[in-house]
Amino acid sequence: MAQSPSSSVFAPWDDPTKKPLIRFEGVTKRFGDFTAVDNLDLHIYEREFFALLGPSGCGKTTIMRILAGFDPPSEGTVWLDDVNIAPVPPNKRPVNMMFQSYALFPHLSVYDNIAFGLKRSPMPKSEIDGRVQEMLRLTRLEKFARRKPHQISGGQRQRVALARSLAKAPKLLLLDEPLGALDKKLRNDTQFELMDIQEKTGTTFVIVTHDQEEAMTVASRVAVMDNGKLMQVATPDRIYEAPNSVYVADFIGDVNIIEGNLRPQEPGKVLIDWTEGEAPIRAEANGGLTEGTRVSYAVRPEKIAVSAERPDDRANVVQGKIIDIAYLGNISTYHVQLPSGHMISAQMTNSRRIERRDFTWEDTVWLSWTDTAGIVLTQ
Amino acid sequence: MIRRFSWFNATSLTLGFAFLYMPMIILVIYSFNASKLVTVWAGFSTKWYGELLRNEAFLDAAWVTLKVAVISSSIATVLGTMAAYVLVRGGRFAGRTLFSGMIYAPLVMPEVITGLSLLLLFIAVGLDRGVITIVLAHTTFSMCYVSVVVSSRLVAFDRSLEEAALDLGCTPFDAFMSVTLPMIAPAVISGWLLAFTLSLDDLVIASFTSGPSSTTLPIKIFSAVRLGVSPEINALSTIMIGIVAVGVIAASLISKTRIARMTRDEQAAQQQ
Ligand SMILES: Nc1ncnc2c1ncn2[C@@H]1O[C@H](COP(=O)(O)OP(=O)(O)OP(=O)(O)O)[C@@H](O)[C@H]1O
Ligand SMILES: [Mg+2]
Numbered sequence: 001m002a003q004s005p006s007s008s009v010f011a012p013w014d015d016p017t018k019k020p021l022i023r024f025e026g027v028t029k030r031f032g033d034f035t036a037v038d039n040l041d042l043h044i045y046e047r048e049f050f051a052l053l054g055p056s057g058c059g060k061t062t063i064m065r066i067l068a069g070f071d072p073p074s075e076g077t078v079w080l081d082d083v084n085i086a087p088v089p090p091n092k093r094p095v096n097m098m099f100q101s102y103a104l105f106p107h108l109s110v111y112d113n114i115a116f117g118l119k120r121s122p123m124p125k126s127e128i129d130g131r132v133q134e135m136l137r138l139t140r141l142e143k144f145a146r147r148k149p150h151q152i153s154g155g156q157r158q159r160v161a162l163a164r165s166l167a168k169a170p171k172l173l174l175l176d177e178p179l180g181a182l183d184k185k186l187r188n189d190t191q192f193e194l195m196d197i198q199e200k201t202g203t204t205f206v207i208v209t210h211d212q213e214e215a216m217t218v219a220s221r222v223a224v225m226d227n228g229k230l231m232q233v234a235t236p237d238r239i240y241e242a243p244n245s246v247y248v249a250d251f252i253g254d255v256n257i258i259e260g261n262l263r264p265q266e267p268g269k270v271l272i273d274w275t276e277g278e279a280p281i282r283a284e285a286n287g288g289l290t291e292g293t294r295v296s297y298a299v300r301p302e303k304i305a306v307s308a309e310r311p312d313d314r315a316n317v318v319q320g321k322i323i324d325i326a327y328l329g330n331i332s333t334y335h336v337q338l339p340s341g342h343m344i345s346a347q348m349t350n351s352r353r354i355e356r357r358d359f360t361w362e363d364t365v366w367l368s369w370t371d372t373a374g375i376v377l378t379q
Numbered sequence: 380m381i382r383r384f385s386w387f388n389a390t391s392l393t394l395g396f397a398f399l400y401m402p403m404i405i406l407v408i409y410s411f412n413a414s415k416l417v418t419v420w421a422g423f424s425t426k427w428y429g430e431l432l433r434n435e436a437f438l439d440a441a442w443v444t445l446k447v448a449v450i451s452s453s454i455a456t457v458l459g460t461m462a463a464y465v466l467v468r469g470g471r472f473a474g475r476t477l478f479s480g481m482i483y484a485p486l487v488m489p490e491v492i493t494g495l496s497l498l499l500l501f502i503a504v505g506l507d508r509g510v511i512t513i514v515l516a517h518t519t520f521s522m523c524y525v526s527v528v529v530s531s532r533l534v535a536f537d538r539s540l541e542e543a544a545l546d547l548g549c550t551p552f553d554a555f556m557s558v559t560l561p562m563i564a565p566a567v568i569s570g571w572l573l574a575f576t577l578s579l580d581d582l583v584i585a586s587f588t589s590g591p592s593s594t595t596l597p598i599k600i601f602s603a604v605r606l607g608v609s610p611e612i613n614a615l616s617t618i619m620i621g622i623v624a625v626g627v628i629a630a631s632l633i634s635k636t637r638i639a640r641m642t643r644d645e646q647a648a649q650q651q
Contacts, residue, residue, distance in 0.1 A: 070545075090542070090545040091548050091551075095546070096547065099542075103537065103540050105558055117548055149647070150643075
């Protein structure tokens with residue numbers, strides 16, 4: 001999965017000669033004395049599919065609104081194509097936004113909602129109908145073109161909002177939870193459509209999502225936010241494999257966090273003393289860490305193997321008792337309690353039928369993982 | 380919750396409505412009185428209505444009243460809507476609270492004082508009293524009613540609709556005309572009807588600001604009544620009651636049904 005910066009891979013953020021399309025410089029947004037976005041520095045490149053991820057109220061919509069021009073930043077500057085966009089009103093920005101609340105015009109039909117922006121663009125009148133039909137087809141709304149927004153379902157409304165923001169093919173498209181109300185199949189299809197649109201038109205997308213899987217599938221880079229701050233900005237695989245903090249590791253996917261004291265070994269290798277009576281965890285870590293530092297060790301459940309016999313080729317081996325098994329179809333998650341009281345989750349793919357599963361509740365099993373499976377976090 | 384309709388409730392309701400409407404009902408009945416004596420019933424007749432149509436002075440006054448009502452309510456609607464828009468949507472600007480308080484002041488100001496101050500103003504600027512001064516005066520006091528009605532509607536509907544319009548390339552004016560106005564249209568219409576009936580009704584302010592050549596109906600009726608009540612006046616009053624009732628009922632119907640439906644549709648349209 002790891003990407004190396006080569007010419008064939010899309011990675012403008014690694015290329016110092018590339019200029020970002022959007023630059024946030026020290027952007028802060030306050031509402032009264034509440035800081036919704038805190039001193040944000042962020043570069044977004046052309047043709048990116050940039051995903052904002054974070055808990056509710058962390059400032060995702062606020063960032064979108066700053067870009068669309070509805071809320072001017074309290075401090076700092078936003079540059080679009082090297083132009084400070086602060087004085088540019090929303091209707092003059094090459095930016096379209098899909099609102100989290102959809103903001104469909106209740107007095108206009110689905111068709112007229114989609115045509116609304118086109119009628120106010122330089123597009124010749126004769127081409128507008130074709131474009132609207134194309135959008136209706138894309139979002140599978142042909143049958144509902146004549147209906148008013150209150151006469152269609154929630155998912156259909158979401159598609160109208162999406163179609164309306166896509167219609168003008170803007171340079172920058174802001175999608176605030178665009179696919180939340182769609183069923184899985186339609187969501188997947190639409191994700192692929194979005195990626196396809198991007199291939200064809202070269203639009204830059206900034207997308208807010210609560211769905212990690214979606215962010216992982218569609219995004220070129222993911223920004224994980226907390227309380228108005230960026231915690232980490234990286235490609236999906238880096239975010240998953242190399243989170244920079246416990247917060248990010250915990251936010252994306254499942255993770256086991258074990259706290260302990262660090263003991264540096266030969267360069268690049270460390271030991272972590274985490275509990276009495278167990279061998280220290282062997283892990284890899286970059287230099288600069290001193291003896292005795294309190295660290296968190298993060299290891300994903302799917303990196304941990306469950307076995308009945310003690311494996312002797314693994315760097316880390318512990319024994320415990322199965323407390324709970326969550327069967328998820330193709331995979332099972334085992335929750336194992338160690339003698340020290342730690343709970344560890346381990347994930348195994350189910351290659352056998354359910355009644356022939358190897359382990360059951362109360363079984364004593366061995367958990368094992370390699371020294372490269374987890375990462376050492378200091379914050 | 381459905382409660383039994385008790386005797387107490389029924390009595391209160393009857394008494395209350397009798398109190399409110401008895402005088403008007405008597406007036407309406409006597410407008411169909413055949414006798415010239417107002418207090419003696421002498422059979423049904425519509426002749427006073429015919430008489431009314433031949434009375435030049437009343438017809439002139441009716442024409443002035445109608446002109447004043449239409450023009451002043453239209454100007455008041457435009458100004459009142461603009462004021463409401465700025466106060467609700469304008470964001471924070473210096474003196475906003477002061478303005479929004481001040482716009483409602485005429486609602487509670489005694490009419491005599493409003494009339495008197497307008498009179499003084501017109502004299503000070505040397506404006507001859509006539510139709511124009513009544514129009515100005517009526518615009519002044521009915522504007523705040525319009526802005527109350529319109530701003531309650533503006534508060535209710537989602538700001539992001541206007542933002543979406545801007546986002547899709549509308550100028551602020553275009554956004555107002557193609558999104559905001561269609562949404563608030565029922566409130567604007569009901570504001571207009573309210574201003575219209577207020578202007579039609581008004582006696583006090585009109586009597587301060589009208590000139591000799593421009594008497595409105597309420598003034599005419601008032602001065603005629605001082606010489607004695609005539610069946611003609613009853614007929615005229617009945618017609619005015621009719622017009623005002625239609626106006627007020629239309630205004631409340633519009634705000635009850637149309638605005639309620641639009642608000643519901645809007646909320647439905649935002650649901651996820
Ligand atoms: N106009 C406003 N006035 C005051 N506070 C606001 C305003 N708009 C947003 N906030 C606050 O700013 C914070 C960030 O809001 P924002 O809408 O950006 O959250 P979000 O990350 O989009 O959340 P969600 O995932 O729930 O949509 C929230 O705590 C919110 O209450
Ligand atoms: Mg949001």
